[in-house]
Amino acid sequence: MENSEKFNEESALKVITEMIDATKNDVRSNYFFFLLWGFLVLAASLLEYCLLTFFHSPYHYIGWPVLMSIGMIVSLVYAIRKYSKTNSTTYIGNFFKFFFLAWSLSLILVLFFIIPRNNQLVQPVILVMYAMAIFISGGILRFMPLKWGGIIAWAAALLSFFSPFPVQLLITAAAVVVAYIVPGFILKSRK
Amino acid sequence: MFKELDPILHSQLRLSIMSLLIGVRSAEFSFLEEKTGATRGNISVQLRKLEEAGYIEIAKSFRKNYPLTTCTITKKGKAAFTDYVNTLSDYIRKKPASE
Numbered sequence: 530m531e532n533s534e535k536f537n538e539e540s541a542l543k544v545i546t547e548m549i550d551a552t553k554n555d556v557r558s559n560y561f562f563f564l565l566w567g568f569l570v571l572a573a574s575l576l577e578y579c580l581l582t583f584f585h586s587p588y589h590y591i592g593w594p595v596l597m598s599i600g601m602i603v604s605l606v607y608a609i610r611k612y613s614k615t616n617s618t619t620y621i622g623n624f625f626k627f628f629f630l631a632w633s634l635s636l637i638l639v640l641f642f643i644i645p646r647n648n649q650l651v652q653p654v655i656l657v658m659y660a661m662a663i664f665i666s667g668g669i670l671r672f673m674p675l676k677w678g679g680i681i682a683w684a685a686a687l688l689s690f691f692s693p694f695p696v697q698l699l700i701t702a703a704a705v706v707v708a709y710i711v712p713g714f715i716l717k718s719r720k
Numbered sequence: 721m722f723k724e725l726d727p728i729l730h731s732q733l734r735l736s737i738m739s740l741l742i743g744v745r746s747a748e749f750s751f752l753e754e755k756t757g758a759t760r761g762n763i764s765v766q767l768r769k770l771e772e773a774g775y776i777e778i779a780k781s782f783r784k785n786y787p788l789t790t791c792t793i794t795k796k797g798k799a800a801f802t803d804y805v806n807t808l809s810d811y812i813r814k815k816p817a818s819e
Contacts, residue, residue, distance in 0.1 A: 536732050538811045541725075544732060545805065548739030551755045616748035623745055 552619065559625065559666070560716035561607060563675075567709030569600045570659075574702040582695055601633075621669060632662050652697035656686035656704060663708050674715050678708030725811070728773045729804045733758050734766045738801050741776060741793040749789040767791060775800055
């Protein structure tokens with residue numbers, strides 16, 4: 530790109546639009562996290578439902594610590610690799626970095642105190658936390674499927690508060706498909 | 721009578737750089753190179769001009785023993801860019817269709 534003598538007002542407007550658009554595209558790459566956590570939560574919910582309902586296993590919850598730990602390690606490795614390759618820092622990227630750090634710590638803290646006291650509240654609380662993360666992400670990325678995903682996850686959380694534990698697991702599984710996996714694939718296809 | 725467009729910004733590459741920097745918190749030299757498609761030499765010259773005008777700040781550091789140049793738009797740069805865009809909008813809005 531060289532300085533041109535014919536650089537006029539229309540060219541200037543075109544340059545501004547093109548360059549601002551060039552910084553916008555990177556935001557969509559967050560689809561990886563939605564698909565990763567969507568599939569992990571789906572697998573953990575269905576696994577616990579099967580172990581509890583069909584096998585009556587005392588270790589029906591085992592999928593959660595295993596799959597969630599895998600999710601955290603994969604997310605961390607992916608984020609570090611992605612960050613080391615990134616040659617710009619966006620305002621949105623910076624916001625998400627702090628938001629998801631705060632969100633993850635809040636979720637861990639809440640679950641740490643809820644799990645030993647009241648198992649019945651675990652799934653609805655997870656759904657409330659997910660709904661918040663999805664809705665905020667949808668708003669920041671201006672991405673309607675994520676906003677709807679957040680609203681659906683809140684509705685699922687509300688339904689969960691009044692449902693027995695095995696049904697809560699099925700509600701969670703259905704909610705992550707609509708709120709995480711579907712928007713994740715749409716986000717991926719729009720890259 | 722139209723207000724004159726800022727001559728520092730009214731250059732294809734400098735405007736490209738400023739348009740990129742307005743959308744990000746900070747950008748490395750390689751980012752500007754990748755997005756503008758301009759040569760390293762040309763980008764360096766234009767960055768110096770923008771820095772001299774007080775529109776950007778340039779930080780030099782090292783990453784894995786390689787020199788790293790990071791650019792950030794300043795408050796003055798943001799104001800100049802906003803002013804440029806407003807003046808440009810006036811030009812385009814008031815310009816006769818035949819031109």
